Amino acid sequence: MYERKIYRLAKHITNSDEDAEDVLQETFLKAYEHLDSFLGHSRFYTWLVRIAVNEGLMKLRKRKTDRTVSLDETPEGLEEPVIREIxxxxxxxxxxxxxxxxxxLLNQAIQNLKPSFRTVFVLRDVEELSTEETAEVLNLSVPAVKSRLLRARLELRERLTAMFKKKGDDVFAYL
Amino acid sequence: MLTCKEFLKELNDYLDDTLDPELRRELEGHAAECPNCWVIFDTSKKTIQIFKGLEPQPLPARVRDRLMAALERKMASKTSAKTRPPGPLTSPQA
Known part of the structure; x- marks a missing residue:
């Protein structure tokens, strides 16, 4: 039941079918191996997600093709979110x-987000973890999760609006 | 009345419906007066809904088979480790 969601999560984090396949497998093998250490303080699914996120980020770091894989970076507050598409x-x-x-179309939009924004968005708005669960899984503070989530939502909104907006004069139909 | 910048700052909690009622009324008031902020709120809400609405795809058969085979191997190795008779505590004397 969870394997489809974990595979989707792994694909979103790694942007790679091959890496996602490895992450899926490692996640379930580790979960099986360490089942004894699941203490029931969190939901079982959140526990699985934490393993999958760690595996996915390790893959990204190993690839080293992306210089922004660290979730420890502090992008919040550095730049204002850009809003062009209204x-x-x-x-x-x-x-x-x-x-x-x-x-x-959605995969294309999400893949262009920085990993630090993408991961927060996927956990909150795709996998539907709470803000607190997301913070716990990513070892981030709640304000950091909220700040990254807002940036991710606004960036995705820009991209989707560029694809789905009314064209021509209708673009100002809301005014 | 809120500024557009203040509206954006609270947008997340507005979208998640976690604002206290008074602040929520202020945001609703701003959105009713400011068409740009209304459209940003509306399209952000639709952005979230569209992602939430996508069902995860079934696993490709090859991926599922590989996962099941790996899990079966893991289970077998754990079971055989449990049932294996304990070895001698010291090396047998030659």
Whole structure:
């Protein structure tokens, strides 16, 4: 039941099918091996997510292709979120696109986020962990999670609005 | 009345519906007066909804098979470690 969600999470973190496959496997093997150490203080799924996130970040660090893999960096407050796209969406993308097309568009949008924003967004808004659970899994403070989440949401909103907005004069239909 | 910057600062909690009622009313008031902030709120909400609405895809068969095989190997090794008779405590004398 959890394997699909862990695989999706691993793909979002690593941006790679091959790495996600390894992360999935390592996560379940480690969970099986260390089942005794699951103390029940958190939900079992949150415990699995913590293992998967650690495995995923290790993969990213090993690849060293991305210089922004550290979740310890402190991007919050350095720059104001940029808002360029202010337009209503053209109907409902869920109705306009097939699930497959939509998945490809969303994956493309999310892959361009910095890992430190992407991971927070995926845990909060895709895997639906609470702010506190996300902070616990990532060893971040609650304000740091909130700050990164806002940046991630606004950046994704920009990208999706660029794809889904009404075109031409309709772009100002909300005014 | 809130400024647009203050509205953005509270946007997360507004989207998550975790604001106290008074501040929530202030944000609603601002969004009703400021079309730009309203559209940012509306499209942010839709952004979150669209990601939440996507179901995880089934695992590709090859990935699932590889996972199951690895787990079976792990279980087998754990079981055999438990059932293996204890070895001698000291090396046998030649």
């Amino acid at each position: 337009a209503v969406w053209d109907g409902s993308p869920e109705k306009k696109y097939s699930q497959q097309e939509l998945r490809a």
